[in-house]
Amino acid sequence: MAPENRPKGTLKESTPEFELREPGYNELRCIARDSLGFYGPVVVAATYTIPHLPSGGDTSEYIKALCEPLSVCVQEHPILSTVIHGEATKTPQFRRVQQVDLAKHVKVKILDADTELTGLETQVKGGSRFIERALEAIHSSNFDDVSEVPPWRLYIFPLPPTAKSDNQQSTTQHLFAYAFAHSHGDGRSGLIFHQTLLNAINSLQPDGPFQAKETVNICPSSSKPLPPALDKPHPLPLSLTFLLPILLTELLLKPLSLWLNSKGLLTPTPQPPTWTATPPSPTLPKTSTTLLIIPPSTLTSALSTSRTHSTKLTALLHHLLTHSLHTQLSSLSIPFASLTTAISIDLRAALPPSPSSLSSNSMGVMVSTYPSTLSTFPSPSASAAEFWEQAQNTTRNLARASSTLRDQPTGLLRYISDMRAWHAGKIGKVRETGVEVSNLGVFDPGSKDGDKAEVLEEGKAARIERILFAQPADKTGAGVSFNVASLKGGECCVVAAWERGGLGVGGGEEEVEVEKAVMRRVLDGVDEGLRGVGGEQQEEEEEGLR
Numbered sequence: 116m117a118p119e120n121r122p123k124g125t126l127k128e129s130t131p132e133f134e135l136r137e138p139g140y141n142e143l144r145c146i147a148r149d150s151l152g153f154y155g156p157v158v159v160a161a162t163y164t165i166p167h168l169p170s171g172g173d174t175s176e177y178i179k180a181l182c183e184p185l186s187v188c189v190q191e192h193p194i195l196s197t198v199i200h201g202e203a204t205k206t207p208q209f210r211r212v213q214q215v216d217l218a219k220h221v222k223v224k225i226l227d228a229d230t231e232l233t234g235l236e237t238q239v240k241g242g243s244r245f246i247e248r249a250l251e252a253i254h255s256s257n258f259d260d261v262s263e264v265p266p267w268r269l270y271i272f273p274l275p276p277t278a279k280s281d282n283q284q285s286t287t288q289h290l291f292a293y294a295f296a297h298s299h300g301d302g303r304s305g306l307i308f309h310q311t312l313l314n315a316i317n318s319l320q321p322d323g324p325f326q327a328k329e330t331v332n333i334c335p336s337s338s339k340p341l342p343p344a345l346d347k348p349h350p351l352p353l354s355l356t357f358l359l360p361i362l363l364t365e366l367l368l369k370p371l372s373l374w375l376n377s378k379g380l381l382t383p384t385p386q387p388p389t390w391t392a393t394p395p396s397p398t399l400p401k402t403s404t405t406l407l408i409i410p411p412s413t414l415t416s417a418l419s420t421s422r423t424h425s426t427k428l429t430a431l432l433h434h435l436l437t438h439s440l441h442t443q444l445s446s447l448s449i450p451f452a453s454l455t456t457a458i459s460i461d462l463r464a465a466l467p468p469s470p471s472s473l474s475s476n477s478m479g480v481m482v483s484t485y486p487s488t489l490s491t492f493p494s495p496s497a498s499a500a501e502f503w504e505q506a507q508n509t510t511r512n513l514a515r516a517s518s519t520l521r522d523q524p525t526g527l528l529r530y531i532s533d534m535r536a537w538h539a540g541k542i543g544k545v546r547e548t549g550v551e552v553s554n555l556g557v558f559d560p561g562s563k564d565g566d567k568a569e570v571l572e573e574g575k576a577a578r579i580e581r582i583l584f585a586q587p588a589d590k591t592g593a594g595v596s597f598n599v600a601s602l603k604g605g606e607c608c609v610v611a612a613w614e615r616g617g618l619g620v621g622g623g624e625e626e627v628e629v630e631k632a633v634m635r636r637v638l639d640g641v642d643e644g645l646r647g648v649g650g651e652q653q654e655e656e657e658e659g660l661r
Contacts, residue, residue, distance in 0.1 A: 134200075134208050134210050135197060136341060136343065136344070137207075138208075138298065139344020141345065141346060142298050142344055143528075144534055145296065145297040145298040145480060146298045147534035149296055149298065150535065151535060151590075152590075153395075153399075153538055153589070155254040155257065155400075155402060156256060156258070156296065156587065157294065157300070157301075157586055158253055158254070158292050158293065158305070159304075159309065159583070159584050160250075160583050161581060161583075162274075162289070162290055162580045163290075164287070164580055165287060168289065173223070174221060178217050178221050181269075182217060182332070184316045185220075185312070185315075185334065186334035187311065187315035188308060188315065189335075189337055190338070191339075193337035193339045193340065194300060195265055195299075195478075196211055196215050196265055196336030197211055197212075197265055198212055199261040200262050202261055202262065205532075205535075211341070214336055215265065215334050217333070219264050223272075224249070224270055225272075243405075246290075247406055249270075249290070249292065250292075250610065251401075251403065254402035254587035254588070258296060265299070266299055267293070268294045270294060271290070271291055271292075272289060291312075297480065299478070300480065301459075301480050302459070302586075303482075303555060304480075305584065306555055307477075309579065309582070313577055317577055342473045342478075343473050344480070345462060345466075345479065346525065346528070350520075352522070353521075388450065389451060389453045389455055389488075391546035391549040391594050392549060392594025392613070392618050393594070395542050395614070399590075400587070400588040400617075401616075402612055402614065403614075403630060403631060404611060405631060405634045406609070408606050408608055409642065411605055414607045416646075417645040417648045420649055421648070424506065425507050426506040426509075427510045428554065428607075429509075430506045430507075430509035431506055432599060434495065434506050435641045435648075436552060436641055438493065438502075438640070440550065440637050442492075443636050443637050443640070447621070454488070454489045454490075454549050456488070456552065457486050457487075457548045457550070458513060458551075458553070459484055459551065459552070460513060461481060461482055464517060483523040485512060485516045487512075491505075496648065538591050541591040546593065548592065549593060550593055551586075552597050553586065553596065553597070553598050555582075560603075579602065580602070581606055582608065583598075583608035584610065585598050586612055588612060588613055589614075594613060594617065595612070595613040595634070598612065611634045611637065613630070615627055615630070618633065
């Protein structure tokens with residue numbers, strides 16, 4: 116719409132103030148993938164308890180109540196006022212808008228009348244099913260015009276008030292789902308957003324009750340510089356020993372093998388099957404999800420055992436997941452000899468001291484991967500030597516990989532001249548990776564000062580009671596991703612996500628339901644493995660014999 120034809124009283128959010136910078140290589144990879152429709156929004160969601168926050172379907176009331184806290188987020192994190200110009204070109208640009216219209220970013224979703232509202236907080240009563248539906252709806256959405264509106268949204272799902280006694284004030288819970296384009300952040304960025312929002316709510320409303328402000332939807336953009344891309348101020352160096360095997364394979368061995376085959380001079384040797392789900396089709400992906408909620412007691416017991424085996428949670432879950440997936444696929448007569456996996460690693464800890472605005476608290480794309488290939492899938496237990504040996508090795512390898520910027524797989528992106536063509540060229544071909552595991556670690560809402568603990572005890576301040584992380588189906592990435600986030604002292608949530616109809620498990624017209632059932636059994640196997648590692652199963656069996 117031309118400015119002169121725009122309705123009176125509206126503001127054009129997208130008027131560029133100035134160009135910020137070119138995207139880094141990893142950011143460019145994400146922009147190209149999104150522009151092709153191969154990937155949806157990333158989601159980091161949290162259950163908030165906010166005294167006296169409006170509970171209903173009026174979006175304008177929520178914007179009034181959250182305008183100031185969200186303005187703090189926008190001011191603190193310049194990526195939230197950043198748009199992408201030329202997203203479908205080889206040389207897109209990040210630009211800053213003059214102001215952010217919160218009406219374009221805050222979306223309130225109301226549960227259907229027949230949904231069992233009390234089920235959200237318990238798996239047994241349908242909480243998992245509701246969260247799965249919410250995530251699938253968000254992942255299937257898109258950002259309308261990333262050159263006009265920064266690609267992020269805050270979806271708000273009101274939940275029923277908690278019970279109150281005569282001397283207690285009513286408390287309302289909401290699921291706040293922060294959804295964003297991967298070009299504008301990684302999973303850790305979602306945690307940073309929620310930390311900033313929670314601190315802003317409590318700082319602006321320190322004494323309660325929560326008061327809505329009479330204000331407009333528009334907030335000014337950030338005046339801070341956009342942090343540089345990870346792979347620009349801190350080049351990701353690649354050693355010859357890292358590059359040589361890749362170059363030999365891609366530039367010599369593969370072309371030579373194809374030429375010899377074409378001349379009938381080489382008979383290919385049958386290779387053992389590697390499971391990577393089905394090759395990606397040209398259709399736009401739809402995401403399916405399943406959710407596992409791990410109680411604090413189960414997690415604590417499993418981690419206690421893991422520490423005695425020098426194993427951390429990411430490695431433990433990686434091997435529990437692959438063992439359970441192998442078990443389920445084998446039961447469906449889908450045999451495979453190996454499984455390729457990729458574990459996401461956060462490179463913030465590897466950043467050298469720098470005068471730039473890039474820091475451990477910056478929102479941005481600062482991840483790489485640790486690839487591996489598994490050919491054995493030992494059963495987990497507290498005393499399974501082979502299982503713990505694998506988990507220990509993975510723990511050591513992850514610690515080493517995340518401590519350096521050297522020889523990171525994402526450093527290879529600099530050699531790709533056309534990211535869109537690279538992504539498009541993967542359609543119809545065997546996926547390189549079967550499983551991705553991404554663990555955001557433990558989210559500790561913490562406090563900015565010692566007074567907050569007292570305020571929380573009085574029930575006057577906002578708090579977060581659950582955190583979860585979910586990625587959409589990746590058309591050109593792993594066949595299935597397992598996304599993990601934990602709340603300090605609380606639950607650990609694992610979200611499995613895959614392209615609907617893309618697992619290759621069969622089922623005909625019921626394929627979607629079959630996939631859901633298979634992935635549910637995979638996560639049930641992880642839950643069983645955690646309880647076995649922590650000794651809970653043995654205790655339950657002994658109790659049953661008494």
